[in-house]
Amino acid sequence: MNKIEVIYIRHDDGEDSDLTKGKEGFNIDENIKPIMNEMIFDKTVNSAFKDSGLLDYLKNKGENKIILAGLQTDYCIDATVKAGFEYGFQILIPEYANTTTDNPYMTGEQTYDYYNKHMWNNRYGQSISMDAVLSIIIGKE
Secondary structure (H helix, E strand, O other), rough: OOOOOOOOEEEOOOOOOOOOOOOOHHOOOOOHHHHOOOOOEEEEEOOOOOOHHHHHHHHHHHOOOOOOOOOHHHHHHHHHHHHHOOOEEEEEEEEOEEOOOOOOOOHHHHHHHHHHHHHHEEOOEEEEOHHHHHHHHHHOO
C-alpha cells in the first residue's frame, strides 16, 4: 500500500473577495472534496507555505516530495512551487494539473506552457507526465 496523502489548500483573499470564508469561492468543490482525515490548510497569500501550517506539518511528517495540482498557474501554483523548492522539497508538477485564465499579456494556455515547460521544469521542480504520477501513486516508482 502506498502512503500518498492528499492535502487541500484554500485561499482566503479577504472580506471584499469571493475567495473568503463563508463565500462559494472559498469552498472546495463537491466533486473533489476531502474524504475522511484528509487535511485542509487555509492561506491568505499566494504561497501555500506562508503562515498556513503546511510547512510545519510536512516537515514533522518527514515529507520531501510534493505532487502539486491546482489553480492559478501564475499565482498560487507558481508561488508554491518556488517556495517549496526553497524549503527543500522535491516538487513534481503533473501535466495539465494546473490552470489559469487569460491575462493582458498571454492567454491561459500560453501562461500554462510558459510556467510548466520553461519556468519550473528542471529549475524549481519537474514537470512530469500523468503516467509518471500514476506510477508514483500506485507505488511503481
